[in-house]
Amino acid sequence: MPYFLQLAWKSALNRRLTLGLMLFVISLSVCLLLAVERLRNDAREGFSHAVSGTDLVVGARTSPVQLMLYAVFRIGEATNNISWQSYQDLQKNPVVAWAVPLSLGDSHRGFAVVGTTADYFRHFHYGDGQALQLAQGQAFGDGADHLFAAVIGADVADSLGYQIDTKLTLSHGTGDAALTEHADKPFRVVGILARTGTPVDRSVHISLQSMQAIHLDWQGGAPVPGFSIAAEYARKFDLQPKEITAVLVGLHNRSTVFRLQRQINTGSSDSLLAVLPGVALDQLWQVISIMERVLLAMSSLLVVLGSAGLLAVMLASLNERRRELAILRSAGAGPGHLFFMLMAESLGLTIAGAISGLLLLDVLTLAGKNWIQMHYGILIKASLINMTEIPLLGLVVLTGMLASLVPAWLAYRNSLADGLTPRL
Structure with missing residues (x-):
């Protein structure tokens, strides 16, 4: 180890608290930054794993984004419905392994109501192919x-605060439009x-x-006056x-997905979109x-703030070490030695901080990946380091090294008498 690195190490030990x-x-x-x-x-x-294992989502002709918003994320409303016959034709297609119908439009206290079949709980997957589980x-x-x-x-x-056997009633419509309750037909929580x-x-x-039953005495999106079915x-x-x-x-075979999509989009009489x-x-x-x-901007800001903090601390430390550096100069260390000593000190500190x-x-x-997934729906993969993080770590080390150039250059330019002359 060169002697200036030994001096840097001993100087660092002497200032270990700072x-x-x-x-x-x-x-x-x-x-x-890495988080x-x-x-x-x-x-x-x-986000891309909100639905997994589903090869196609089929709905009325609209934009693909809008179809995904209401069919998967329960946001917005469908511009139109599709006929039951179209669903049966799709179910009978030889390339289709399963088809799960969804009926939307009602809500319960701001939460979307989804009418479906028992196949939904068998075939709907999310994340990395995870199946729905009943708690x-x-x-x-x-x-x-x-x-x-x-x-x-x-x-x-x-x-x-619902539990098993809790009774609830549904409202017609979603969001602010959910004004009328199906109060005569309460539901019981079974799962x-x-x-x-x-x-x-x-x-x-x-x-x-059940979705059909609560609308038996409705017509045109409103209850029929004076008529009610218990x-x-x-x-x-x-x-x-x-x-x-x-x-x-x-589908039975995913290789047929484009052919079926084209068939649905161009050959359907019900104006379907797949x-x-x-x-x-x-x-x-x-x-x-x-x-x-926004997150990228936050990451960049963290790098800038970290570099600025390192520079400020090193400049303050340099002002306190002027006498130490002057003594090293008087003992025979050249300006270049002091320059590389400070560079090595800050570079080692940055690398140690990055690791x-x-x-x-x-x-x-x-410790927290399960909690984050449960509460925020973000599946964080535990790994020592990702390939995308290597450039970020390199950027941190580079900015730390660049920040150390200023105090190292000041130490290089300081004269011998600068640190030995008492300040008045």
Whole structure:
């Protein structure tokens, strides 16, 4: 080890408290920088995994983004419905393995109501192909025997304090438009889904027959005046829906997805639109990518602030070390030796801070990744280092080295008498 590195090491040990605080600040800055980058990447990946294992989403002719918004994220309303016959034709297609119908339009205290079949709980997947799991109770089945049974998401249960056997009533319409309640036909909670971090957590699931039953005495989107069908008599009616909102489709062989998509988009008499969830979600992310740009700006700001803090601390430290550096000069050290000694000190401090910040982030990731997924729906992958983080760490080291150039240059230019002359 060259003697100026030994001097730098001994000088650092002599100022271990100050440098320890600097190391902590750099570590924290690096941890925050990499945390923002991981959250940014994992949030985008989690967004694209709101639905998994579904090859096509089919709905009325509209834009792909709008179809994904109401069919997957329960945001907005469909411009039109599709006929039950179109769903049956799609279900009978030989390349289709399964088709899950969705009927939307009602809500419960701000949470979307989804009318579907029992196949929804078997075929709907999210994340990395994770299946829906019931935290409590059971899923409803198909048929009139399961009328007025509801399976609620984790957010619905937590926000409203619902348990198994809790009674609830649905409202016609969504959001502020949900004004009229189906008060004569209450539902009973039979199951609570485990948290997924997706729109499923904010949904109330009922059967298609139940959706039809609560609208038996409705016409044109409003209750028929002076006419009401009691809940106990609803089972006597034909509850097969005439229209649904959308269909989730899974195929036997994914290689046929483009052929089926083209067939639906061009050959359907019901003006249907079939979209690939991955492609549509990428388009939707582009619409809301302003948040990604904000996170990138935050990452850049963290780098700038960390470099500015390092520069300020080193300049303050240099002012206190003027006598030390002058003594080294008088003992034979040249200006270049002092320059490289300060550069080595700051570079070593920056590298140590980058490594410790990375390790701190890994510890926090292992400790909190399950909690973050449960509460925010972001699946953070635990790994020592990602390939996208290497350039960031290199940028941190580079900015630390550049920040050290100013105090190193000042030390290089200081004369021997500068540190030996007493200040008045």
